[in-house]
Amino acid sequence: MKNHLLIFTAIATIIASSCKNENKREEFEVIAPEEADIMQSDVNSPEIGCYRYVSKKDTVLLQMEKMNDEVAGTLSYNYFEKDKNDGVFEGKMVGDTLFADYTFGSEGSVSVREVMFVKKENKFVEGFGEVEEVDGKMKFKKKTKYTFNDSMPLKEIDCDEN
Missing domain, CATH: 1.20.5 (Single alpha-helices involved in coiled-coils or other helix-helix interfaces)
Incomplete structure:
Protein backbone atom coordinates (compact mmCIF):
# COMPACT_ATOMS: atom_id res chain seq x y z
CA MET A 1 0.00 0.00 0.00
CA VAL A 43 15.73 47.51 -45.77
CA ASN A 44 17.04 51.05 -46.14
CA SER A 45 14.76 53.20 -48.26
CA PRO A 46 16.24 55.91 -50.43
CA GLU A 47 15.61 59.52 -49.54
CA ILE A 48 13.67 61.16 -52.36
CA GLY A 49 13.76 64.89 -52.97
CA CYS A 50 12.62 67.37 -55.58
CA TYR A 51 13.90 70.92 -55.97
CA ARG A 52 12.89 73.66 -58.39
CA TYR A 53 13.80 77.19 -59.37
CA VAL A 54 11.16 79.17 -61.24
CA SER A 55 11.24 82.74 -62.52
CA LYS A 56 9.04 84.42 -65.11
CA LYS A 57 10.97 82.81 -67.97
CA ASP A 58 13.38 80.22 -66.52
CA THR A 59 12.96 76.87 -64.77
CA VAL A 60 15.46 74.43 -63.27
CA LEU A 61 14.19 71.12 -61.87
CA LEU A 62 16.23 68.58 -59.90
CA GLN A 63 14.76 65.25 -58.78
CA MET A 64 16.96 62.91 -56.77
CA GLU A 65 17.16 59.69 -54.82
CA LYS A 66 19.82 59.42 -52.14
CA MET A 67 20.95 56.13 -50.61
CA ASN A 68 23.65 56.70 -47.99
CA ASP A 69 25.99 59.09 -49.84
CA GLU A 70 25.15 57.84 -53.39
CA VAL A 71 22.82 60.11 -55.35
CA ALA A 72 21.09 59.74 -58.72
CA GLY A 73 18.30 61.58 -60.45
CA THR A 74 17.16 63.85 -63.23
CA LEU A 75 18.07 67.45 -63.93
CA SER A 76 16.42 69.84 -66.37
CA TYR A 77 17.39 73.38 -67.35
CA ASN A 78 14.85 75.41 -69.30
CA TYR A 79 16.18 78.94 -69.82
CA PHE A 80 14.39 81.56 -71.91
CA GLU A 81 15.69 81.70 -75.51
CA LYS A 82 18.20 78.89 -74.92
CA ASP A 83 18.07 75.20 -75.75
CA LYS A 84 16.50 73.09 -73.06
CA ASN A 85 18.81 70.56 -71.33
CA ASP A 86 17.27 67.37 -69.97
CA GLY A 87 19.33 64.60 -68.47
CA VAL A 88 20.29 62.30 -65.66
CA PHE A 89 23.01 62.50 -63.05
CA GLU A 90 24.89 60.17 -60.73
CA GLY A 91 27.17 61.26 -57.95
CA LYS A 92 27.86 61.56 -54.25
CA MET A 93 26.98 63.79 -51.36
CA VAL A 94 30.10 64.98 -49.59
CA GLY A 95 28.78 66.63 -46.45
CA ASP A 96 26.24 69.16 -47.72
CA THR A 97 27.64 69.21 -51.27
CA LEU A 98 26.45 67.17 -54.24
CA PHE A 99 29.05 66.34 -56.91
CA ALA A 100 27.68 64.49 -59.93
CA ASP A 101 28.21 63.69 -63.59
CA TYR A 102 25.30 65.11 -65.57
CA THR A 103 24.56 63.38 -68.90
CA PHE A 104 22.18 65.48 -70.97
CA GLY A 105 20.85 66.07 -74.43
CA SER A 106 21.01 69.50 -76.03
CA GLU A 107 20.99 70.66 -79.64
CA GLY A 108 20.71 67.06 -80.83
CA SER A 109 23.86 65.81 -79.10
CA VAL A 110 24.64 64.11 -75.80
CA SER A 111 27.15 65.69 -73.45
CA VAL A 112 28.53 65.01 -69.98
CA ARG A 113 29.58 67.64 -67.49
CA GLU A 114 30.25 67.71 -63.80
CA VAL A 115 27.73 69.62 -61.68
CA MET A 116 27.93 70.76 -58.09
CA PHE A 117 25.19 71.90 -55.73
CA VAL A 118 25.42 72.94 -52.09
CA LYS A 119 22.45 72.25 -49.83
CA LYS A 120 21.50 75.22 -47.68
CA GLU A 121 18.54 74.45 -45.41
CA ASN A 122 15.81 73.17 -47.78
CA LYS A 123 17.43 74.57 -50.96
CA PHE A 124 20.16 73.58 -53.39
CA VAL A 125 22.39 76.29 -54.85
CA GLU A 126 24.45 75.50 -57.95
CA GLY A 127 28.18 76.04 -57.86
CA PHE A 128 30.38 76.99 -60.79
CA GLY A 129 34.13 76.90 -61.30
CA GLU A 130 36.83 76.54 -63.93
CA VAL A 131 36.37 73.42 -66.05
CA GLU A 132 38.49 71.34 -68.39
CA GLU A 133 37.71 68.49 -70.77
CA VAL A 134 38.83 65.10 -69.44
CA ASP A 135 38.00 61.94 -71.42
CA GLY A 136 35.13 63.64 -73.24
CA LYS A 137 33.60 65.17 -70.07
CA MET A 138 33.70 68.69 -68.76
CA LYS A 139 35.11 68.40 -65.23
CA PHE A 140 35.96 70.98 -62.59
CA LYS A 141 39.67 71.74 -62.47
CA LYS A 142 41.44 70.60 -59.34
CA LYS A 143 41.59 73.30 -56.67
CA THR A 144 39.09 75.47 -58.53
CA LYS A 145 37.34 78.20 -56.58
CA TYR A 146 33.60 77.80 -56.77
CA THR A 147 31.11 80.61 -57.10
CA PHE A 148 27.47 80.10 -56.20
CA ASN A 149 24.39 81.42 -57.93
CA ASP A 150 22.41 82.43 -54.84
CA SER A 151 19.98 84.33 -57.06
CA MET A 152 18.64 81.01 -58.44
CA PRO A 153 18.12 78.70 -55.43
CA LEU A 154 16.33 75.44 -56.12
CA LYS A 155 13.70 75.25 -53.40
CA GLU A 156 12.41 71.94 -52.08
CA ILE A 157 9.00 71.01 -53.45
CA ASP A 158 6.59 68.11 -53.21
CA CYS A 159 7.62 65.68 -55.94
CA ASP A 160 3.99 65.44 -57.08
CA GLU A 161 4.07 69.13 -58.12
CA ASN A 162 6.11 68.45 -61.26
Missing part, protein backbone atom coordinates in the same frame (compact mmCIF):
# COMPACT_ATOMS: atom_id res chain seq x y z
CA LYS A 2 2.87 2.30 0.83
CA ASN A 3 4.33 1.65 -2.65
CA HIS A 4 0.99 2.45 -4.29
CA LEU A 5 0.78 5.73 -2.36
CA LEU A 6 4.36 6.62 -3.34
CA ILE A 7 3.69 5.83 -7.05
CA PHE A 8 0.40 7.77 -6.94
CA THR A 9 2.16 10.81 -5.40
CA ALA A 10 4.92 10.67 -8.01
CA ILE A 11 2.44 10.46 -10.90
CA ALA A 12 0.35 13.30 -9.43
CA THR A 13 3.47 15.47 -9.10
CA ILE A 14 4.50 14.80 -12.71
CA ILE A 15 1.00 15.60 -14.00
CA ALA A 16 0.76 18.76 -11.91
CA SER A 17 4.17 20.03 -13.04
CA SER A 18 3.40 19.31 -16.70
CA CYS A 19 0.14 21.26 -16.39
CA LYS A 20 2.07 24.20 -14.94
CA ASN A 21 4.57 24.08 -17.83
CA GLU A 22 1.73 24.09 -20.36
CA ASN A 23 0.31 27.20 -18.70
CA LYS A 24 3.72 28.87 -18.78
CA ARG A 25 4.01 28.21 -22.50
CA GLU A 26 0.70 29.95 -23.09
CA GLU A 27 1.68 32.93 -20.97
CA PHE A 28 4.89 33.47 -22.97
CA GLU A 29 3.42 33.03 -26.43
CA VAL A 30 5.47 34.97 -28.95
CA ILE A 31 3.71 36.73 -31.78
CA ALA A 32 5.79 37.04 -34.94
CA PRO A 33 5.95 40.53 -36.49
CA GLU A 34 4.04 41.12 -39.69
CA GLU A 35 5.95 40.82 -42.95
CA ALA A 36 5.59 44.56 -43.67
CA ASP A 37 7.26 45.43 -40.37
CA ILE A 38 10.24 43.24 -41.25
CA MET A 39 10.60 44.82 -44.70
CA GLN A 40 10.51 48.37 -43.35
CA SER A 41 13.01 47.80 -40.59
CA ASP A 42 15.48 45.60 -42.48
Whole structure:
Protein backbone atom coordinates (compact mmCIF):
# COMPACT_ATOMS: atom_id res chain seq x y z
CA MET A 1 0.00 0.00 0.00
CA LYS A 2 2.87 2.30 0.83
CA ASN A 3 4.33 1.65 -2.65
CA HIS A 4 0.99 2.45 -4.29
CA LEU A 5 0.78 5.73 -2.36
CA LEU A 6 4.36 6.62 -3.34
CA ILE A 7 3.69 5.83 -7.05
CA PHE A 8 0.40 7.77 -6.94
CA THR A 9 2.16 10.81 -5.40
CA ALA A 10 4.92 10.67 -8.01
CA ILE A 11 2.44 10.46 -10.90
CA ALA A 12 0.35 13.30 -9.43
CA THR A 13 3.47 15.47 -9.10
CA ILE A 14 4.50 14.80 -12.71
CA ILE A 15 1.00 15.60 -14.00
CA ALA A 16 0.76 18.76 -11.91
CA SER A 17 4.17 20.03 -13.04
CA SER A 18 3.40 19.31 -16.70
CA CYS A 19 0.14 21.26 -16.39
CA LYS A 20 2.07 24.20 -14.94
CA ASN A 21 4.57 24.08 -17.83
CA GLU A 22 1.73 24.09 -20.36
CA ASN A 23 0.31 27.20 -18.70
CA LYS A 24 3.72 28.87 -18.78
CA ARG A 25 4.01 28.21 -22.50
CA GLU A 26 0.70 29.95 -23.09
CA GLU A 27 1.68 32.93 -20.97
CA PHE A 28 4.89 33.47 -22.97
CA GLU A 29 3.42 33.03 -26.43
CA VAL A 30 5.47 34.97 -28.95
CA ILE A 31 3.71 36.73 -31.78
CA ALA A 32 5.79 37.04 -34.94
CA PRO A 33 5.95 40.53 -36.49
CA GLU A 34 4.04 41.12 -39.69
CA GLU A 35 5.95 40.82 -42.95
CA ALA A 36 5.59 44.56 -43.67
CA ASP A 37 7.26 45.43 -40.37
CA ILE A 38 10.24 43.24 -41.25
CA MET A 39 10.60 44.82 -44.70
CA GLN A 40 10.51 48.37 -43.35
CA SER A 41 13.01 47.80 -40.59
CA ASP A 42 15.48 45.60 -42.48
CA VAL A 43 15.73 47.51 -45.77
CA ASN A 44 17.04 51.05 -46.14
CA SER A 45 14.76 53.20 -48.26
CA PRO A 46 16.24 55.91 -50.43
CA GLU A 47 15.61 59.52 -49.54
CA ILE A 48 13.67 61.16 -52.36
CA GLY A 49 13.76 64.89 -52.97
CA CYS A 50 12.62 67.37 -55.58
CA TYR A 51 13.90 70.92 -55.97
CA ARG A 52 12.89 73.66 -58.39
CA TYR A 53 13.80 77.19 -59.37
CA VAL A 54 11.16 79.17 -61.24
CA SER A 55 11.24 82.74 -62.52
CA LYS A 56 9.04 84.42 -65.11
CA LYS A 57 10.97 82.81 -67.97
CA ASP A 58 13.38 80.22 -66.52
CA THR A 59 12.96 76.87 -64.77
CA VAL A 60 15.46 74.43 -63.27
CA LEU A 61 14.19 71.12 -61.87
CA LEU A 62 16.23 68.58 -59.90
CA GLN A 63 14.76 65.25 -58.78
CA MET A 64 16.96 62.91 -56.77
CA GLU A 65 17.16 59.69 -54.82
CA LYS A 66 19.82 59.42 -52.14
CA MET A 67 20.95 56.13 -50.61
CA ASN A 68 23.65 56.70 -47.99
CA ASP A 69 25.99 59.09 -49.84
CA GLU A 70 25.15 57.84 -53.39
CA VAL A 71 22.82 60.11 -55.35
CA ALA A 72 21.09 59.74 -58.72
CA GLY A 73 18.30 61.58 -60.45
CA THR A 74 17.16 63.85 -63.23
CA LEU A 75 18.07 67.45 -63.93
CA SER A 76 16.42 69.84 -66.37
CA TYR A 77 17.39 73.38 -67.35
CA ASN A 78 14.85 75.41 -69.30
CA TYR A 79 16.18 78.94 -69.82
CA PHE A 80 14.39 81.56 -71.91
CA GLU A 81 15.69 81.70 -75.51
CA LYS A 82 18.20 78.89 -74.92
CA ASP A 83 18.07 75.20 -75.75
CA LYS A 84 16.50 73.09 -73.06
CA ASN A 85 18.81 70.56 -71.33
CA ASP A 86 17.27 67.37 -69.97
CA GLY A 87 19.33 64.60 -68.47
CA VAL A 88 20.29 62.30 -65.66
CA PHE A 89 23.01 62.50 -63.05
CA GLU A 90 24.89 60.17 -60.73
CA GLY A 91 27.17 61.26 -57.95
CA LYS A 92 27.86 61.56 -54.25
CA MET A 93 26.98 63.79 -51.36
CA VAL A 94 30.10 64.98 -49.59
CA GLY A 95 28.78 66.63 -46.45
CA ASP A 96 26.24 69.16 -47.72
CA THR A 97 27.64 69.21 -51.27
CA LEU A 98 26.45 67.17 -54.24
CA PHE A 99 29.05 66.34 -56.91
CA ALA A 100 27.68 64.49 -59.93
CA ASP A 101 28.21 63.69 -63.59
CA TYR A 102 25.30 65.11 -65.57
CA THR A 103 24.56 63.38 -68.90
CA PHE A 104 22.18 65.48 -70.97
CA GLY A 105 20.85 66.07 -74.43
CA SER A 106 21.01 69.50 -76.03
CA GLU A 107 20.99 70.66 -79.64
CA GLY A 108 20.71 67.06 -80.83
CA SER A 109 23.86 65.81 -79.10
CA VAL A 110 24.64 64.11 -75.80
CA SER A 111 27.15 65.69 -73.45
CA VAL A 112 28.53 65.01 -69.98
CA ARG A 113 29.58 67.64 -67.49
CA GLU A 114 30.25 67.71 -63.80
CA VAL A 115 27.73 69.62 -61.68
CA MET A 116 27.93 70.76 -58.09
CA PHE A 117 25.19 71.90 -55.73
CA VAL A 118 25.42 72.94 -52.09
CA LYS A 119 22.45 72.25 -49.83
CA LYS A 120 21.50 75.22 -47.68
CA GLU A 121 18.54 74.45 -45.41
CA ASN A 122 15.81 73.17 -47.78
CA LYS A 123 17.43 74.57 -50.96
CA PHE A 124 20.16 73.58 -53.39
CA VAL A 125 22.39 76.29 -54.85
CA GLU A 126 24.45 75.50 -57.95
CA GLY A 127 28.18 76.04 -57.86
CA PHE A 128 30.38 76.99 -60.79
CA GLY A 129 34.13 76.90 -61.30
CA GLU A 130 36.83 76.54 -63.93
CA VAL A 131 36.37 73.42 -66.05
CA GLU A 132 38.49 71.34 -68.39
CA GLU A 133 37.71 68.49 -70.77
CA VAL A 134 38.83 65.10 -69.44
CA ASP A 135 38.00 61.94 -71.42
CA GLY A 136 35.13 63.64 -73.24
CA LYS A 137 33.60 65.17 -70.07
CA MET A 138 33.70 68.69 -68.76
CA LYS A 139 35.11 68.40 -65.23
CA PHE A 140 35.96 70.98 -62.59
CA LYS A 141 39.67 71.74 -62.47
CA LYS A 142 41.44 70.60 -59.34
CA LYS A 143 41.59 73.30 -56.67
CA THR A 144 39.09 75.47 -58.53
CA LYS A 145 37.34 78.20 -56.58
CA TYR A 146 33.60 77.80 -56.77
CA THR A 147 31.11 80.61 -57.10
CA PHE A 148 27.47 80.10 -56.20
CA ASN A 149 24.39 81.42 -57.93
CA ASP A 150 22.41 82.43 -54.84
CA SER A 151 19.98 84.33 -57.06
CA MET A 152 18.64 81.01 -58.44
CA PRO A 153 18.12 78.70 -55.43
CA LEU A 154 16.33 75.44 -56.12
CA LYS A 155 13.70 75.25 -53.40
CA GLU A 156 12.41 71.94 -52.08
CA ILE A 157 9.00 71.01 -53.45
CA ASP A 158 6.59 68.11 -53.21
CA CYS A 159 7.62 65.68 -55.94
CA ASP A 160 3.99 65.44 -57.08
CA GLU A 161 4.07 69.13 -58.12
CA ASN A 162 6.11 68.45 -61.26
